Amino acid sequence: MLKKKKNSNGKSQQKGPAPYLLSPRGVKDWKQATEWLAWRGIEDIECITPDQAGIARGKMMPAKKFISNTSLALPSAVFLTTISGEYPEDGHGFVYPEDDGDLKLVPDLNTLAVVPWESDPTAQVICDLARQDGRAVEYSPRNVLRRVMRKYAELGMKPIVAPEIEFYLVHKNPDPDYPLTPPVGRSGRPIGGGQGYSIAGVNEFDELIDDIYHFSEAQGLEIDTLIHEEGAGQLEINLRHGDPIELADQVFMFKRTIREAALKHDIYATFMAKPIQDQPGSAMHIHQSIVDAKTGQNVFSNPDGSESETFRHFIGGLQKHIPNALVMLAPYVNSYRRLTQSAAAPVNTRWGYDNRTAAFRVPISDPSARRVENRIPSSDANPYLALAASLACGLLGILNRIEPDAPATKTVNEDLIELPRGLLEAVALFEQDKQLHEILGESFVTTFAAIKRMEFETFMRVISPWEREYLLLNV
Template identity: 45%
Template sequence: MNTPADQLKKQLKQQGITEVECMISDFCGIARGKIAATGKFLEEGGMRLPESVLLQTVTGDYVDDQVFHALLDEAGADMFCRPAPHAVFVLPWLAEPTAMVIHDSLDKFGKPIELSPRNALKRVLDLYADNGWRPVVAPELEFYLTRRSHDPDLPLEAPNGRSGRPERGRQSFSIDATHEFAALFEDLYQWCDVQQLDLDTLSHESGPAQMEVNFRHGDALRLADQLIVFKRTLHEAALKHGVSATFMAKPIAFQPGSAMHIHQSVQNVATGKNLFATDDGAMSKQFLHYIGGLQRYIPQMLPLFAPNVNSFRRFLPDNCAPVNVAWGHENRTVGLRVPTAPAAGLRVENRLPGADANPYLAMAATLLCGYLGILEELSPCDPLQGRAYDHCGLLLPNTLEDALSRMEECDVLKQYLGCRFVQGYVAVKRTEHGNYSQVISSWEREYLQSNV
């Protein structure tokens, strides 16, 4: 019998891989794990890591001792990480033939670790599978290329392109502005092709040297894996070409933020038909309930879409980002856009997740909200016509502190993703916010130092 372990061994051998990066994602989307020679990796069949790595903040700190000991084994027990099927990605920028293998995290009894972001998405996908459904998603990821800088006090700037000049103004969808970084994107697409990432189109967004890459629609878990890999791949391509890349939600003042829009629909596995459309192509009741679920629960799960203080700088009126959970047809000012499409492609686009969100958690949250809408038969409001930036009826929490408080009180999230997950995530983000609060900004020095 050809087991997954046999298939993995064959794949690594065929690709000539001599070194393996054993990787899991923490709440922040940071790749954590170990590096091993291929022979050692295959001998071990995975890796062991302390579960505490899942409670690290973006600064590398841990949550306070009280929460730490409440959520983790006091003896500091390891979790057992096993290679995930079909999650092997070659790293073509390294001289040594190396593959990154994404792992699933299990406890000593073989049960999924509740704090794992990848496990959270798998739990939500199991809800759909139990009903004979399969979510279909298509993410669109925005990012900025910036000038290299080693001083965090200096504002980020657009880098010089091949013309030797930085981009000025806003060049939305400009092909020439995109070609300023043609060599970088040639490497990026070549590397992504080697990794079998499902990239579709590349376009220039509104900000200077701001780009968007669209992925082809497909399985949510597979695409979340690919987003994790893509982010790392882009960082490496940027470094090779002497610039930086950032997925911050709002990296440059007075410029548009960067999002991770997620198009989503649900397929009936037995029939292969889109659950969101009736036979004549109209919106089904399930589709409207799905939108109702997004409207009801996104405000309670917002930190999974907007995980950082910087995320909320993107949610400003007139800033090319929605600040509401209104929905509408072909309306980019609402949080939930329904593009014109035939029955097979009828879908809703969640425009709220930032580019800084953990792909596993953003996918899990948006799919869980929609699932709950179908389950509870929630009705959405009427679709919004016209400009929605000033729409006041369906606003979101406007600070990370408020959003975390609402998430902490979300019983349905605890029911489906676990109390430990919610407690751990909120604790990590509060710890990060506490660290942020200790920093004195340049604005404070400029305007308060001599004026108050």
Template identity: 35%
Template structure:
């Protein structure tokens, strides 16, 4: 057998595995996982001698992984539980994602699921993005993008009242309750952790860039290098797992829940997106007279028409909706504007060839493949129909927003999503049905939970 032959339907080449084994002779285990509809990695830890077999024969996993809620409980209404007798499907490696986690002394690789006829499983999020990217390429566009990740670092030891608090600094063990927004000294006090994260990124083919302390105690933001949209979404999955596993080695937890503290800032996952031509030229670049690209404006018009129907993708959990309770840096609208952080779709104020838009609605808990899928699909629809984005919003921060038709609650978002022809078209019938059913089951589960806050406020008063 030619050991460089591409056997996997993903195009993965055995040479990638052999090069990894040669580079890391002491690695004895590799985490291989696909990404469910919640953005959670589901898979196995294989041993060193099994890696070549992953590339030549794939690995079996149940399709029902895509029909589970966030806790891993099967949702029968998803249509993906015990489908076709509940048998396993074959998973194959995603090229270029095999890397090393130095802090864990293990390898890691993303995989994706296929039917026996080598077609992608429709209930998996990543292939939905691939379909929209192929649609864009057929129209002469190459989607480019990058995500920003906001997150909290949390002390896993609860306070006496059962609540969590931000983690102490790993360098000094000091604890601060101040916001310290963009404080470089705060970054220094967390530097051992972030040094480990950057080191891990260098072994994973992940280009993490700017780090800042954000607008709340214990909140940080990392940016990732701009690249083709599919791999930009892969980068989020890899980065979140890297941050989470590194943090645990320092005795703290990384929290990607968008609103862990009600009175503090929420954590978003802003998507920066543009379209390039076949030569790599940015088609969203400013016109010669300095005006904004008509193509980009049409794309923004398409997004504005669909934000309300896709809020379930952008805010998929009950906690997601707490992020919209305050308008401060939270785009609870479908407005757009130039250099305005109070809108849903922001055009950064850097003119010229690098012009793009930033979709600011998604929380850091959202699945990046799904966010990218509905954003790209809406942009392409807007370009095809020459959608008018309307006038840009120039309101000041905290000004009264224009009326919108956005859902006001998680349940309303589920209903809107289920009824959306656009969402079904963008995601495909199977994934659209499964995602809606899973989220409705999660809503019904959470609706039965009586919180401590309810006991405190109502329990022996009303």
């Protein structure tokens, strides 16, 4: 709608469009949503929500139906499936719901944005999951993170996070039996490794990166920096710090955006933790700080600028509980191929100042920006669950006043292994940590563990090239 103002004669005259109409992302209420959609001539709406894997699930509908108070629902089974579409077995506290009843999709209008890669005018909105009586679905990823945020709010605190997401660009690979290979850049030559922070490496994909920027701007997603990482065709996007729910939403949307931009250029973008043998893995590092909910002051620092007890206890909580929450940070069999000794992906629970061989790095900063970087999560993790896990572990440290060990001052990623080495071991530790269950919710814990156990069984059905190469004629 157009705002009106009075001129010097007291008569009304038209002004420009209301600010919310020009905003690329989010509106306040359904009235504004109706006008926002009409202003852009939106024809269709994608109502989406992340499942346990972080995949967008939902429904598409005409814009006119969306704003007519239509009830949206999806079967609960959609949010209880493995990455391959199978269903977990009952056991270990998990019971599959016999009725497979519907769950309501409740649009969060703060996330309303266009879908810039669609040819027809299309918008998207992230939805929360609720039961028919209005109760939140405890095991849905967005609600798990929201539950952790409420625990901090009860203490008068608010977490601030900034994710860094690594990913690979690779040749299209319709046959999964063949290894992935780096794409050809604008030079006409296949991309090689060893391009960390290379501007020339970024420039190889100028047109694709331009599309990523344009798609992001159209959705109101703000990229802080973009770099070329060490791997062949491996890039990293850093996001501006902010509210964990908003940042998880942004990572969720960025993954869609980057995949679509890559497809436009006839290549794949992959967030697998270890997509190419002998190349570095892809991480989702999470920078974390905590502020006072009333003053906005960083509670990791005392008034004189020194480190606070809360800061130390947060690190202590990460050290003690992250091994038990690892399945949320490294959720697939492939994730553990990234977590290896003598690599930038840590297998320890040490911490240190600007030490990238430690799991928890404290970057050099002013006291107001004091933060802890969790370097363990891989980019295949569901962003809502990765943030929830890391913040929950830090919160347990604060609640239980857990003191960290001495900071590491040398390389600590060559001999020390303090994390589970595989998915089943990680699931077992996850199920044993009752304090973590209290923070995350028992319903989520049993559901997620059951899904991961079934995914492992599915993986075990596949015979690998290594087995055919070394066992076929030798045993």
